[in-house]
Amino acid sequence: MDKRFFFEKYGLSACDLEKYLGAALSAGGDYADLYFEYVTSTALSVDESMVKSASQGISAGCGVRVVTGDRTGYAYTDNLAPEKILYAARTAALIASGPAKTPVVSLKETQRPSLYPIADAASDAELSKKVELVFRADKAARAYDPRIKEVRASYADELRRILVIGSDGTFAEDIQPLSRLSVFVIAHDGEISAKGNSGGGGRHKFEMFLTEKTPEYFATEAARQAIIQLGAVSCPAGEMEVVLGPGWPGILLHEAIGHGLEADFNRKKTSAFSGLLGKRVASDKCTVVDNGTLSERRGSLNVDDEGNATNNTMLIEKGILKGYMADKLSARLMGLPNTGNGRRESYEHIPMPRMTNTYMLSGDDMPEDIIKSVKRGLYAVNFGGGQVDITNGKFVFSASEAFLIEDGKITAPVRDATLIGNGPDVLTRVSMVGNDLELDEGVGTCGKDGQSVPVGVGIPTLKIDRMTVGGTGSAA
Amino acid sequence: MSTIATVEMDLRELAAGAVKRARELGATAAECVVGEGSEFSTVVRLGEVETLKESGSRSLGVRVFVGQRAANTSTSDLSPEGIEQAVRGAIELAKITSEDPMGGIPAPEQLGQIEGDLGLYYDDVYSLSNEERIELARRAEKAALAGDPRLTNSEGGTFDACILRKVLANSHGFSGDYRSSYCSISAVPIASDEAGNMERDCWYSVSRTLAKLESPEEVGRIAAERTLRRLGARKVKTQRVPIVFERPTAGGLLGHIFDAVNGDAIYRKASFLAGKLGQKVFGGNLTVIDDGTIPGGFGTRPFDSEGVPTRRTTVIENGELKGYLMNTYTAKKLGLATTGNASRGLAGTPGIGNGNLFLQPGEKSQDEIIRGVKRGLFVTEFLGFGVNLVTGDFSRGASGIWIENGELVYPVEEITVAGNLGEMFSNVSEIGSDLIWRGSVACPTLRIEGMTVAGE
Numbered sequence: 012m013d014k015r016f017f018f019e020k021y022g023l024s025a026c027d028l029e030k031y032l033g034a035a036l037s038a039g040g041d042y043a044d045l046y047f048e049y050v051t052s053t054a055l056s057v058d059e060s061m062v063k064s065a066s067q068g069i070s071a072g073c074g075v076r077v078v079t080g081d082r083t084g085y086a087y088t089d090n091l092a093p094e095k096i097l098y099a100a101r102t103a104a105l106i107a108s109g110p111a112k113t114p115v116v117s118l119k120e121t122q123r124p125s126l127y128p129i130a131d132a133a134s135d136a137e138l139s140k141k142v143e144l145v146f147r148a149d150k151a152a153r154a155y156d157p158r159i160k161e162v163r164a165s166y167a168d169e170l171r172r173i174l175v176i177g178s179d180g181t182f183a184e185d186i187q188p189l190s191r192l193s194v195f196v197i198a199h200d201g202e203i204s205a206k207g208n209s210g211g212g213g214r215h216k217f218e219m220f221l222t223e224k225t226p227e228y229f230a231t232e233a234a235r236q237a238i239i240q241l242g243a244v245s246c247p248a249g250e251m252e253v254v255l256g257p258g259w260p261g262i263l264l265h266e267a268i269g270h271g272l273e274a275d276f277n278r279k280k281t282s283a284f285s286g287l288l289g290k291r292v293a294s295d296k297c298t299v300v301d302n303g304t305l306s307e308r309r310g311s312l313n314v315d316d317e318g319n320a321t322n323n324t325m326l327i328e329k330g331i332l333k334g335y336m337a338d339k340l341s342a343r344l345m346g347l348p349n350t351g352n353g354r355r356e357s358y359e360h361i362p363m364p365r366m367t368n369t370y371m372l373s374g375d376d377m378p379e380d381i382i383k384s385v386k387r388g389l390y391a392v393n394f395g396g397g398q399v400d401i402t403n404g405k406f407v408f409s410a411s412e413a414f415l416i417e418d419g420k421i422t423a424p425v426r427d428a429t430l431i432g433n434g435p436d437v438l439t440r441v442s443m444v445g446n447d448l449e450l451d452e453g454v455g456t457c458g459k460d461g462q463s464v465p466v467g468v469g470i471p472t473l474k475i476d477r478m479t480v481g482g483t484g485s486a487a
Numbered sequence: 488m489s490t491i492a493t494v495e496m497d498l499r500e501l502a503a504g505a506v507k508r509a510r511e512l513g514a515t516a517a518e519c520v521v522g523e524g525s526e527f528s529t530v531v532r533l534g535e536v537e538t539l540k541e542s543g544s545r546s547l548g549v550r551v552f553v554g555q556r557a558a559n560t561s562t563s564d565l566s567p568e569g570i571e572q573a574v575r576g577a578i579e580l581a582k583i584t585s586e587d588p589m590g591g592i593p594a595p596e597q598l599g600q601i602e603g604d605l606g607l608y609y610d611d612v613y614s615l616s617n618e619e620r621i622e623l624a625r626r627a628e629k630a631a632l633a634g635d636p637r638l639t640n641s642e643g644g645t646f647d648a649c650i651l652r653k654v655l656a657n658s659h660g661f662s663g664d665y666r667s668s669y670c671s672i673s674a675v676p677i678a679s680d681e682a683g684n685m686e687r688d689c690w691y692s693v694s695r696t697l698a699k700l701e702s703p704e705e706v707g708r709i710a711a712e713r714t715l716r717r718l719g720a721r722k723v724k725t726q727r728v729p730i731v732f733e734r735p736t737a738g739g740l741l742g743h744i745f746d747a748v749n750g751d752a753i754y755r756k757a758s759f760l761a762g763k764l765g766q767k768v769f770g771g772n773l774t775v776i777d778d779g780t781i782p783g784g785f786g787t788r789p790f791d792s793e794g795v796p797t798r799r800t801t802v803i804e805n806g807e808l809k810g811y812l813m814n815t816y817t818a819k820k821l822g823l824a825t826t827g828n829a830s831r832g833l834a835g836t837p838g839i840g841n842g843n844l845f846l847q848p849g850e851k852s853q854d855e856i857i858r859g860v861k862r863g864l865f866v867t868e869f870l871g872f873g874v875n876l877v878t879g880d881f882s883r884g885a886s887g888i889w890i891e892n893g894e895l896v897y898p899v900e901e902i903t904v905a906g907n908l909g910e911m912f913s914n915v916s917e918i919g920s921d922l923i924w925r926g927s928v929a930c931p932t933l934r935i936e937g938m939t940v941a942g943e
Contacts, residue, residue: 018558019567030515037519053834055583055584061584061585061586062582062583062584062585062836063557063584063585063590063836064550064557064558064590064833065557065558065559065580065581065583066558066559066560066561066580066789066835066836066837067559067560067561067576067577067580068557068561068562068834069559069561069562069563069572069573070546070561070562070563070570071563071564072544072563081535081537082535082536082537082538082539083537083538083539084538084539084540084865085538085539085540085541085542086540086542087542087544088542088543088544089544089546091547100541102541102542105539105541105617106536106539125917127661138580138583140584142583160756161755161756161757197755197757197877199756203875204756204878205877205878206757206875206877208565214916241866246882246905248506248725248903248939248941249725249941249942249943250725250942253666256824278895279532279640279642280640281640281642281685281687282675304848319667335729359542359544361538361540377886384505395872395873396871396872398870398871398872399870400684400870402685402687403684403686403717403720403900405686405870405884405886405900405901406870406871406884407870407871407883407884407903408871408872408875409873409882426875426878426880427873427875427878427880427882428882429871429873429882429883429884429903429905429941430903431870431871431901431902431903431941433901472580479722479901479902479903479941479942479943480903481873481883481902481903481904481905481939481941482882482903482939482940483882483884483905483906483907483938483939
């Protein structure tokens with residue numbers, strides 16, 4: 012492993028780093044840090060059975076943060092010359108006012124696990140092998156059914172190298188691989204059209220796409236969804252029982268409660284979950300964690316973007332709210348443990364509390380018993396995006412594949428259902444939890460305050476006794 | 488000023504140099520984009536500065552064609568070595584892509600730019616001291632929290648300023664360069680009722696020049712009004728009622744029309760409007776225009792991301808689909824000519840973006856439209872993204888205010904509104920006179936019949 016990447020590439024020394032931290036704290040302040048980042052990325056896609064274009068990029072820079080109380084000054088530079096970094100440090104220091112402070116001189120390296128491979132990371136594979144993946148996906152999707160007329164398969168990877176140093180002695184380096192293969196199809200049958208979407212990836216070796224999560228696996232799944240949707244009926248509207256399938260429908264947790272449990276909103280008391288620590292927010296069948304320590308997962312990190320090791324954090328235990336996800340600032344101001352959830356999109360951005368992999372643990376119910384228990388309701392297995400209003404707790408998410416449940420049996424597929432609910436009470440209506448926890452395939456990207464970061468979600472099969480479903484069909 | 492002129496010259500030369508280098512290394516056609524930006528932002532929360540951010544950046548993107556094979560690279564390293572690496576990388580990468588007979592940069596006769604001052608750049612956005620910028624944000628928040636004891640908390644007031652410069656060069660000799668600026672003020676107050684239920688809403692003003700920015704007091708006042716009117720929201724029964732879309736949400740609906748006439752979705756038949764050029768697709772009262780040339784507009788540019796001059800395109804005229812919005816590639820695929828709507832960042836292939844997109848206004852004020860509704864919903868905000876362009880199916884979370892006998896009576900939330908875009912735009916029964924530009928898409932108040940509100 013090429014340790015000290017930034018030292019070698021940019022001629023940095025430990026002495027320089029102290030000088031930069033010193034400049035950041037030259038006007039006072041409680042804390043300062045520098046975040047160096049160097050990212051290489053590749054993307055290519057097949058479209059109409061052609062690789063129409065391919066892209067590669069290099070992005071490098073350094074962000075400097077100075078914190079005084081709950082105030083943050085921030086500046087960045089995409090030029091890593093010493094005078095540019097010093098200029099950024101002095102700009103960030105504008106937030107502070109007071110006598111200069113001296114940073115801790117002995118930077119101490121954070122012990123970090125190895126949750127993902129560095130050798131044979133997806134980004135190291137030959138381009139021709141990446142091209143082969145998308146061609147295979149194209150072929151498999153078209154072979155699934157002649158009604159599949161449009162196929163786009165894309166592959167993207169990146170290798171992110173970071174170095175974080177802080178005036179509290181933080182010194183953390185990491186190399187974070189990430190890759191993803193996605194397939195989008197459109198099926199046409201006469202006048203009727205439908206789409207299907209599938210994909211996955213994570214922080215694993217390239218080999219994963221050749222063994223377990225093959226292009227054929229994702230292509231077949233996307234094609235299957237589209238062909239099923241060709242026969243879909245309009246979605247009923249109104250309140251009904253809703254069963255969520257395992258895996259990606261865990262986006263419900265992400266939207267309904269995840270964001271509301273990020274510490275910054277609770278510190279500012281702008282979250283519908285503010286002040287609910289120790290109170291019941293879910294039925295006793297629900298236990299929810301945010302776990303950044305899972306091996307090779309899309310949302311996993313050896314260290315967060317503030318240089319702290321990530322954790323397996325209990326958010327809700329048997330229905331009781333146990334904890335928030337915190338970064339350095341929130342932890343200090345709220346007197347909470349730092350859970351290693353400080354993340355940022357890039358060196359251009361200020362870190363804030365963000366989710367990693369957020370999921371509910373398995374319960375005792377058999378998935379088939381859950382379906383059987385529903386007289387008339389909706390079984391939602393695949394979703395597009397979701398959104399939440401943190402303050403009033405209202406959230407929505409859109410099902411891309413859902414079916415009616417009638418008398419305990421899964422029947423007709425429905426078109427584009429939207430589910431809407433209220434975060435603090437939706438989980439109190441969870442009456443059955445399956446024994447089949449699955450995490451998503453690795454496609455999630457979460458947006459907050461204009462910053463996108465990769466995340467994971469997961470749930471076992473869940474039954475929610477009552478939820479509003481938005482559609483155009485007659486009320487259920 | 489001399490230093491600025493020198494820097495400008497350098498970036499244009501840099502882009503032309505990268506194109507020249509690509510040709511030397513075997514590219515049959517090449518294009519280089521350089522972006523440069525400075526940004527400032529500050530958030531003041533509960534009277535105190537929460538964040539202060541100031542920075543600048545530059546990066547470069549290269550797109551090459553080697554025969555009919557294309558590839559592109561981007562880098563934030565603008566040193567001669569960095570640029571050489573990007574150019575070489577793109578040529579190397581083109582070896583693995585497929586021959587696409589439709590690929591290529593625009594023909595020489597399509598290239599060009601609108602001459603004269605389009606009113607996109609005002610250096611006053613960067614003229615204030617940090618103290619003055621912070622003060623604007625502080626005043627917006629203060630106004631948003633004044634005047635009502637229920638306004639108890641805040642996500643803050645903000646002031647942002649930004650200056651961007653874009654340089655484009657290609658191997659047909661095109662060389663273009665423009666600057667743009669914007670500044671904005673916003674406020675996000677939070678109100679709570681006796682039971683502790685909270686609501687937030689926001690308002691903002693955005694302008695290309697500080698001189699036309701609304702006062703922070705006005706921004707704060709509207710933000711407060713919008714937030715207070717949401718308190719005490721209820722759900723309503725599932726039903727079909729007329730829906731009045733307030734300007735911001737009406738603009739959201741117009742954005743879906745843009746997505747549906749986007750040349751990329753059209754040639755892929757991924758839009759419910761594909762293949763319907765010349766047909767009556769919406770109600771006869773609807774006319775939609777995209778105009779990238781309006782002086783000072785937020786969607787105005789002298790040339791698009793491929794060096795084609797921007798223009799005015801009639802998209803829908805009296806309900807008839809008159810034109811798609813295209814870049815060079817999608818136009819070739821459809822056997823049509825580019826409409827100058829190419830749009831790209833620095834990385835990747837050009838996509839398609841709108842200019843200033845708007846729906847022709849009607850006669851009535853928003854109040855008159857609401858007064859005409861016996862029983863219905865006034866939608867003020869969408870939540871979520873439930874739109875399927877392939878089918879036109881639309882189902883989004885919403886909040887708003889219930890209408891009884893022409894009066895706004897109580898706030899509503901945790902509901903969805905659903906329909907089909909094709910039917911919805913055929914059932915627009917009222918169009919407001921209130922066309923107001925607050926971004927690159929503007930739509931007056933709309934009343935639409937026959938949609939489903941899903942609630943209890």
